[in-house]
Amino acid sequence: MTTLLYDRDAYMTEFTASAVTCEQTKYNGKEAYDIVLDETAFFPEQGGQDCDSGVIRDACKGENFTSVLHVTIKNGIIHHICDKPLEAGCRVKGEINWEQRFDRMQQHSGEHLVSGTVHRLFGADNVGFHLSAREVTLDFNTTFEEQDLELIEETVNRAIYENFETHIFFPSEEELKALDYRSKKELTGQVRIVEYPGYDVCACCAPHVRRTGEIGSIRIIAAEHFKGGTRMWIECGRRSLRTARAQLRDARAISRITSAKIGDIVPAVEKLNDALKDARFKLVKFERDSIMSLVASAMDQPNPTIWLDSCDQDNLRLGVNELAAASAGFCGGFSGNDADGYKFILASSAKDCRALINEMKATFEIRGGGTPDMVQGTIRGIRDAIESYLSNK
Ligand SMILES: [Zn+2]
Incomplete structure (x- = not known):
């Protein structure tokens, strides 16, 4: 079993470990190396979340390093799929791509607050989750009205402003039996619980932010009917800021084109559309x-x-x-x-x-x-x- 350093400290960006094995393999059709360490801070792809990336260096010869292309977990062993080999038995230093990791922590912690809030306010369950560099999707076994989505968004943002601590713990079997928590599957072995007091209690293996304030903010970007329920797209932290900035840029451009203030661009575009329809109608008649x-x-x-x-x-x-x-x-x-x-x-x-x-x-x-x-x-x-x-x- 690999010791999972991210389990106890999501903020560990560098660590030293020993390379246990290094075996030749293929990744995306190319030559690669499957490196197993005795302990690691690299989070593997699991539970709907993409894996970490970064580098692993030879601790003695720092200039010798290999890029981590993919990370998986099989039977408790973490496999780092890398582009170059490292000698088995040598001491290594792992470096996590922190910007990517923190972005995912913001999205994942935000997801828990949304799923817990939906469970608490609507009695519905999160039945699917996907978190990648491109998008964060949450599937729920219920449908929502527009005002429900606004209520969820408001509630979760309030939890972010409250800036309370994330409580992560490993309950005993007895304690777990008495605990009311969310989980998508039957769990065996040591269960890790992530609690946002008053908002959510959920079994989870992923890295989370220390305090809710670090999520920054959350926006529900879209929600569509999906398999009798809803697929919801959310964005937290810097992702949300980037999207909001791009949307504002678009709104400013439309404002310039229509000569309308940003708050008035929708009626201005509707007016343009009506004028276009009218012009088309006249053109067809003339033709x-x-x-x-x-x-x-x-x-x-x-x-x-x-x-x-x-x-x-x-x-x-x-x-x-x-x-x-x-x-x-x-x-x-x-x-x-x-x-x-x-x-x-x-x-x-x-x-x-x-x-x-x-x-x-x-x-x-x-x-x-x-x-x-x-x-x-x-x-x-x-x-x-x-x-x-x-x-x-
Ligand atoms: Zn989780």
């Missing part, structure tokens, strides 16, 4: 009118076609239907240009459009299909060549 005048001037051709630089597909179809109602020939609508190609709709009340398109594929690059009455797709070619092809049919 329809222009198509109808193109239709009128194309009617005298045996195989009438209309051509536009760009066009709403429904308007193009409307124009082609109009042509096909008046002409028995091949009636075509084309939108695009010679360089990029054209979107087309071809219709006829008397002739086989599908056969024509199949025949045209020998001359033009065409994608698309349909029925003998109507075919649509894209065509690459010069407008004059396509028009001349169709006029000879």
Whole structure:
């Protein structure tokens, strides 16, 4: 069994130990080394939380070091998966990536306060937890209203302002039996309890902050329905600050674009959106009118076609239907240009459009299909060549 130094002191960033074994292995398809120490402060990946990173140095020759790529725990033995070997039997010095560790302590302690608060206020359980560099998710077996989320957030932030001590202890079997605590699974052996008095009591193996004030603050970033309950995303401490800063930057940018104060940007964006919808509506109507005048001037051709630089597909179809109602020939609508190609709709009340398109594929690059009455797709070619092809049919 490896002695778990982080169990008693989450703030230990450096430690000395002995390398017990160093065996060659693979990590992400690359050559790596599995190093076991007699004791370690590296937290392994477990309980939904990613592992620590850092370096392990040869204590005598400090310039010899190996980077810790991954840490796992199997049957009480911690395995440090590293990029270089260290000699078994030598004394080593481990150095934890403290910034990453403290960030995770802030998130994990925050998670306990949220889960304990949800349990206390709503009688619901945390049934899933994931903590990585990217996100912190909590799954609950209940759903929440918007005001519930605000109440949880307010309550947990109050616990942070109260700045009380985290109580971590190892109860005896008898004491454990009498204790009301949260746990996702049946536990065996020595159980470690993390208590936030008045807020939460939970079995947990992870490093926690000493006092709740170190969590800094907590924000519930999002909550979505998930497997009949809720998946909640939270951010604590510096993560929360970084996100809030990015969101404020976005809000300032929207404020500049809309010339509205930050508190008024939502109605300003809604107004812009309404104006855009209105403009689109007018454009489609204007386009329809222009198509109808193109239709009128194309009617005298045996195989009438209309051509536009760009066009709403429904308007193009409307124009082609109009042509096909008046002409028995091949009636075509084309939108695009010679360089990029054209979107087309071809219709006829008397002739086989599908056969024509199949025949045209020998001359033009065409994608698309349909029925003998109507075919649509894209065509690459010069407008004059396509028009001349169709006029000879
Ligand atoms: Zn925990």
